[in-house]
Amino acid sequence: MEKVKSIPMTLYSYNQEEFKEEEVTLSELEKEGGILHQVGQKNYWLNLDEEDPVLLNRICELFQVHSLVKEDILLKGQRPKIEEYPHHLFIVAKMVYFKEDELMMEQISFILGENYLLTFGETEGDVFDRVRQKLSKEGTEVRSRGIDFLLYQLLDALVEGYYRTLEIMGEKIDVMEDNIMLQADKEEMRDIRSLKKDLLYLHKYAWPLREISSYLSKDDPLFINKETSMYFYDIHSQLMEVIDTIETYRELLSGLMDLSLSSVSYRLNEVMKVLTIISTIFIPLSFIAGVYGMNFKYMPELQSPYGYPLAWASMGAVALGMLYYFKKKKWF
Amino acid sequence: MEKVKSIPMTLYSYNQEEFKEEEVTLSELEKEGGILHQVGQKNYWLNLDEEDPVLLNRICELFQVHSLVKEDILLKGQRPKIEEYPHHLFIVAKMVYFKEDELMMEQISFILGENYLLTFGETEGDVFDRVRQKLSKEGTEVRSRGIDFLLYQLLDALVEGYYRTLEIMGEKIDVMEDNIMLQADKEEMRDIRSLKKDLLYLHKYAWPLREISSYLSKDDPLFINKETSMYFYDIHSQLMEVIDTIETYRELLSGLMDLSLSSVSYRLNEVMKVLTIISTIFIPLSFIAGVYGMNFKYMPELQSPYGYPLAWASMGAVALGMLYYFKKKKWF
């Protein structure tokens, strides 16, 4: 028998009266396995934060999970989707959240049975703490309803993760805009691009989520009560807003990109104007000075006592003429 | 019991004969509450301009409003939507208007019951004054019809707000175009961008409104009479025009952006031409002057009496040659 890595698994068992949260091992789970299928007694939520193929294998056997599902859980580049199997409902989604100013995107799989819910994440840390709090409090709606309502609560928290992420991004965009107005440089460009990339992935993950929420609210899926479907519809309309906002932000960023590029053009223009003004004023002056620096034997101007002041006068006239020209052209 | 902030609530009660507008407090409302449900007697419109969770809670209890609706009213980042509940029709929309040259966007929620309409805004000030005037006049259509016609009037005023906003924006675009033709600078760019952003949000809010008007005119919703649905269809076709115009303006602004950027390029070109003409004329001349400023002992030209005039002549020839070249290249 293959050795199973000791991976933390948390089992939440609850009903209206009781609530228990415990770290369980595979063998404990296998013993309790039978209990999980006793309908109507209790609801069970089993959460895994890391994955191990061997452990997964054993859990899947325990819950009669289809082999295609097993492969999908392990394959990380999944598109969010929902699939109905004889013994369970299978959902893959992407959880997003900011962790130390970096966007985390983690795949999470849900397997919903009659009275149990299995969730498989990629790493420790998720967006479900709010739900755990509710679960642990007596009298909350989630305690008095079935396991499908827990699924709703988790998906709701997941979608809220998108909301929060977009809020932070919105603030970043505002800051960027102010920065670009002051001084657009390459750094700014890189930040825009990085945010654009994040939004691209956010869109990629939020878009198919819509299909999931639509399916859950309309197509009367397995293990989902009629009363709960209205709640899934609420998630659906929140997702619509999320997707609209993503689109809006993407257009805002495109606008920022244009603004940043146009700033560079304007500044280049400014730089060139300074160069042009200085050059075109002094080049003719230097030429005049150069002329009277020539060593020809017969240059009548050089001998005249008025030569030097007249040279200055003509240089002054040229300079003023140039300045007048630039003024007229509104160059400064 | 939680203390309720004293927030201005206005209750309009009317039928064909009577019309009353009064500031009410929560307790008055709770007393009158029973009256609100007496069908066929009078129509009631209750308007709140600010929001307070506690107050909202109490009103919702009074009118048997679903808890999901309550959450939606308080959450400000809502996508416009319409939802049918057992006791009422729920609509969220965004009201837009210009206030001191700034675009205001305010969320407004409608709850339509059999003979009452509740509206929840965000701040004081709305686009409904036209409707209030009609309500207060005897003999107007709105007085003689049911509460659904008041909803139509309010939505109509709301859509007209979009029209007016777009009119103002249209004028701004015209002004911008003239400015850019004269002188495109960074300021212009920022204005374009800001207007583009406003249009982006306008589109985001007007687009789902279409679904609302379509639903109201076609899907035979609760509390909406058949005769009124034709009026909602009229709103629908107005919204189509609004959305078309938004699209048109967005394309116009993109065009302005291009025009502005291309102006900068043209101007850079002009600046560079001036620099190039001046430089390429004087640089060779200065070189000639430099040559005859050298101090070699044996420079035959320096001794010749024709040296100086010949130097001038050659410099003149170079300058004219250059000018001819630029003329031929059509640089000025």
Next chain:
Amino acid sequence: MEKVKSIPMTLYSYNQEEFKEEEVTLSELEKEGGILHQVGQKNYWLNLDEEDPVLLNRICELFQVHSLVKEDILLKGQRPKIEEYPHHLFIVAKMVYFKEDELMMEQISFILGENYLLTFGETEGDVFDRVRQKLSKEGTEVRSRGIDFLLYQLLDALVEGYYRTLEIMGEKIDVMEDNIMLQADKEEMRDIRSLKKDLLYLHKYAWPLREISSYLSKDDPLFINKETSMYFYDIHSQLMEVIDTIETYRELLSGLMDLSLSSVSYRLNEVMKVLTIISTIFIPLSFIAGVYGMNFKYMPELQSPYGYPLAWASMGAVALGMLYYFKKKKWF
């Protein structure tokens, strides 16, 4: 009673045998009003080129026109649309034509009854002269058929107006392209933009027209005979071609824009090359001349009789080296 402005109204009454065109006043019309409803006798086309709310009001009463229609006729920013009312079919469209090189866009409303057609334009001048000619000739198809065929003829002329407009625009685009190839300047840019704007509006007006023609040819509307609907289908496929052509022209103009901008870039490149060649050749030469213009007491080269020719030789070598470098880089 409100005073009615004397606005020219033309009444065309015709059947297979007779045809009469007359200027009518409101009071004459009100007298004749009864006649208009005598089915099967004659067809009546009443055309108004200007609008006056009071006059419109009276006409609408006469023909039992719905109040929403009345508002739509007066509101100028309408989206083209078709609506069926109990007593008539209502169509709003935009008429486009070139008048002295300027694109005119005029709203025109059609009200089709059993044996009458009312048309309301904005200003004098329309694209219907061809139809009037046909009407006045005996034996034409339009004379022998019902009023719905007149509507077809008018819509056909309206769509032909789009065709003609696009033809003129096509020629303009060809001229522009030739101009840009020769010399792209700011003027050209403005012309492109102006044409682009016109196409934008053309698209905005032609697109919903498609829905009208589709409705007329398919949905079996009021007062339209089955045999005529095939003709409306012909209009429909013409409109498809119009819309395709608009799209094509828009893309052509985008291409022209790019071409124009790239021309500017190429030219800037050319300008910079000239500057760079002249500068980089003469700057080192001037430096050499400057060196031997220094007044150090001990400069052996200055005393040598070969100094001056050698200075020239070294300057020539530098110049030739530079030219060779530019030649190799294919700068000219």
Next chain:
Amino acid sequence: MEKVKSIPMTLYSYNQEEFKEEEVTLSELEKEGGILHQVGQKNYWLNLDEEDPVLLNRICELFQVHSLVKEDILLKGQRPKIEEYPHHLFIVAKMVYFKEDELMMEQISFILGENYLLTFGETEGDVFDRVRQKLSKEGTEVRSRGIDFLLYQLLDALVEGYYRTLEIMGEKIDVMEDNIMLQADKEEMRDIRSLKKDLLYLHKYAWPLREISSYLSKDDPLFINKETSMYFYDIHSQLMEVIDTIETYRELLSGLMDLSLSSVSYRLNEVMKVLTIISTIFIPLSFIAGVYGMNFKYMPELQSPYGYPLAWASMGAVALGMLYYFKKKKWF
């Protein structure tokens, strides 16, 4: 009676055993006219390469062609379409082929009757020679099948014309890409634009063709046998490939455009670097030379025997410093 221009008409009459190709005149055709309608005897294909309204009129009378069809044949700016009339099926399409490196686009109309096919082109020359060859050979499929199979063969040849055109364009794009890599100039830009324009029109003509092939393969049209419809489906999937390829080429050309423009930018950058390096090295040197060219009476350096070598040394140091700076900045 109007005089009819003598326009070449070719009549192909064939069945499994016989095949005859002959030039016919209108009067011969009118005599033979009766024969054309003898079902089951022979198939007739009448081809006209030019058009003359009078001739067309007479032919249309002969074959009972609807007047709307007659107009459509004469109007050259038609959108490809298919229409079913009581006596015939009417198809308009655009034939494309390269003739001496220029893209030819010619409108061609098909009228399919029970045992005859009329084709009207614009000028001499078409893409049907392959079909004519097959027709003239005994034992080919086209000889043994009905007139609808001939229509298939002609449309197939027409679509193959699109394929060939795209092949040639594909090669042109490859050549362009290589050219741009070496040297992007204005000529290249014009070629890209011209090809882009051709693709635009190709798309405009190929896209509605899809509707034709779809109609022929699915909607069970008049005079088309069930067995032939599978062949039309084959044309349909070929058209899908044609349209995909057009899209691909358009994107490739957009990419080339960007590449070409970016090349110009890179080259401008190169040009500016050369100017900047030369200028910034020699300008300070010239300044030093200028300083010691001043004629102040008291300049100690000028008197020192080390002055001149030290001046050179300092100039060398400045030049090397600059070169080191540019090296460090990776400017060359």
Next chain:
Amino acid sequence: MEKVKSIPMTLYSYNQEEFKEEEVTLSELEKEGGILHQVGQKNYWLNLDEEDPVLLNRICELFQVHSLVKEDILLKGQRPKIEEYPHHLFIVAKMVYFKEDELMMEQISFILGENYLLTFGETEGDVFDRVRQKLSKEGTEVRSRGIDFLLYQLLDALVEGYYRTLEIMGEKIDVMEDNIMLQADKEEMRDIRSLKKDLLYLHKYAWPLREISSYLSKDDPLFINKETSMYFYDIHSQLMEVIDTIETYRELLSGLMDLSLSSVSYRLNEVMKVLTIISTIFIPLSFIAGVYGMNFKYMPELQSPYGYPLAWASMGAVALGMLYYFKKKKWF
């Protein structure tokens, strides 16, 4: 009889118990031909890596393949498609894989009969080695199921080829991004363009594949068992992910393009600033030096013992003023 090129054909015959892989010649195949049609005995997979029209002809006769299919196999520019024929299911797809850093795209045709599968590639080498391994191992799912499951395995391997290709491309994009951040040059631009082109083709081939997988999983096609269709659905959702990723990568590359172009702009700006700073500092200094290099007889400054130091002082003042100006403008 035409001579048949000796092209390697591999015949895999297997059932749950046996597996045989052998090189076969056409004549052997013709002998065995009868066996192939014995239903239920064994499954046969015949693979050809090259194509020869004559050989293909003979094989098609042997398996009663429709003539349109034969043409499609030989024509290389096919759009991926699925077609049902009386005796077989026909699929064309494109196989993609990286071979020595170059993207290979090869057309592959599948013909599925009741117990045989024919595959026709273009060149040696494919992405099916994984499937061959599974086939050769006893006890694998592919051995115990019908020939439709082999088709699934092959299509699965084909889609995995797209996955792997995209993975490699993803890494390339990351490398490119890093490179562009450091130093964007023309080479980078070419690489972006080349990858963009590859993605364009990948999209062109993956998009219609979706229709194939959708058809196989939904439309209950010939020779596909109900149980296998779920597996084809799995391919379908993988393809959705592939297409999403292609889109994402295309947008990422567009972003890189912009970044690269903007880098060039920034750098041009930097270059121009260096030129401008050096020029505008030294041009006035050189002018001063030029003035005192003039040879006027009466220039009081030249005689003064403080002239030279004062000249330096004034030059220093100008230089510092300029530097202060640039500092204030934040040019360095």
